[in-house]
Amino acid sequence: MDYFKQRRAYRKLLTEELSLSLGQNVLYRELLDYANDEGKIDEQFKLRNSVLASRTSLTEQGLSQARNRLVQEHLIEYTPGKKDKTAPAYKLVKLYKEFTKPLGNSLPASYKPVDQVVGSSVGQVVEHSTLLLPDKDKTKDKNHSPASAEPHVDFDKLFEYLNEKSGKHFKNTATNRKLVHERLREGFTPKDIQTAIDNVTAGWLGTDMEQYIRPSTIFRASKFEGYVNSVPRVAKPQQSGGKPQRQEATPDWMKPGYKAPKQEATDDQKKELAENLAALEELRKQKEKAE
Template sequence: MDYFKQRRAYRNFKLYEASVSNGQNNLYRELLDYANDEGKLDDMFPMKNSALLSLTGLSEAGIKKARNELIQLGLIDYVKGRKNVKAPEYRIINLYDKKSRVTSRATTSEKSSSTRTEEVAQPVPQPVAQPVAHVFTSTDYNLTDTTTTTSSPSSVPESQNNEPEEPHPIAFYQRVFNRPATAIQTPIIMDYADELGSSMVNHALMLAGESGASFNYAKGIMDNWIKDGIKTVEQAKQASADFKSKKKSGSYSGRTQVKETLPDWATNTNQKTKESAKITPEQEAIIAARLAKLEASKKEASHE
């Protein structure tokens, strides 16, 4: 099974065929990614409930509910395990191969009609196995230099590039960051390529590389483009130029200047303090008399 074709088929399934809840989606994606990482896309594979609880954030009841719904939707096969003896087993049903999908759904339906939903039939073997390779080809930005790296988690056929004249985004990622994309980053990059096109993804990766930032920086840029409806590299460059121009001219400011004003009670207190500092003529006379008496006492003491 081809991992990236399966991802695209699953996305189309959610868009056009059936509603998938967040819990179902989390469970399916964890099972799909684990099967890909372990090279078990066409086979049954064991997965402990405790691991799924940790990975999906679902409760035990939530796992059971989401699993049963995925089975009914024809997305997975499932064989119940035995507590402390054998872990439950799963298999991802091929969504892009219509013949395989029909066979799997028919088998699942027959088994479910005679037993509980969880006790699904043994998986129907896929006619052709297409495991994701671990050899990665990266192409220079000008398409003239090609090197091969064996450390990438997965390779993407050049035919999946939606803009053949552009370097493949996965290959371009490696050239920008000097390392291959991880198994988690690869499908994310391809999703952005489906949404924006390879040229836009490559431009965002280049901006991240020039800024010395991480892949998350490029993700933030692309999310802003999607939100603002920017669809071409030219539009992205113009938006960046406009932003810099506004910031330079001072029309854009990230911080608002606020003038602090004292409350009325504070102002009144200051006023009262000033008023209380004034003395009356009677008080001045008393103070003068005391000063004169003190001065007289000093003179008498000096004569003695």
């Protein structure tokens, strides 16, 4: 099984047929990445629930529900483990078909020399409009198919944009460029790169997650698609030091030109005031006699 073909086929399913929650999507991506890293993408592999929950940030119940949905959609095969003895086992279901050129000069009408997901059609190439694409990218290269060529990215502009949105100072290094190239080879677009930056910075600035705003986090294979499709919250106002600024309402008596409202005294209040004044006057006379 080819890792990148599997990723593209999975994304096509999400676009055209499936509707998975973020947790289900994260779980599948984590299983796919783990199998690829361990060299078991075509084999059954074992992974403990505690490890998988830690890698996906899902609760035990959330992990179980997400896994059941992936099994129902025939995306994975699952074999339960035995408590304290064996870990659960997983196997990825191949989502694409390989087509080979038949012998002879004539081709049958059913032959399609492209990776294709069962029940889906080949998508059209969409021209992207984004600040990450220079004008020269719009020209056609007769030696490369637009559907398979990796989109050109102006990395100087990309990291300038990331630094502007995050307030940090990341450099256009080979390591950082490699992360972006890997996401583009998986079928993501330059617009997806920009969207992920927007969503992460909008959601994490001013929170404990701000320290994790960096290329290795934003462009990580197992998390990137989630960042592209997440709905960012409104970021809190920032001070120069990067911490959220505390906002307090100014009371009316502190505002310029404030005048205290006039209140009429009641008859009881007037009577009490007169009695207090009379008592003070009596004390003053007694003091004068004593002197």
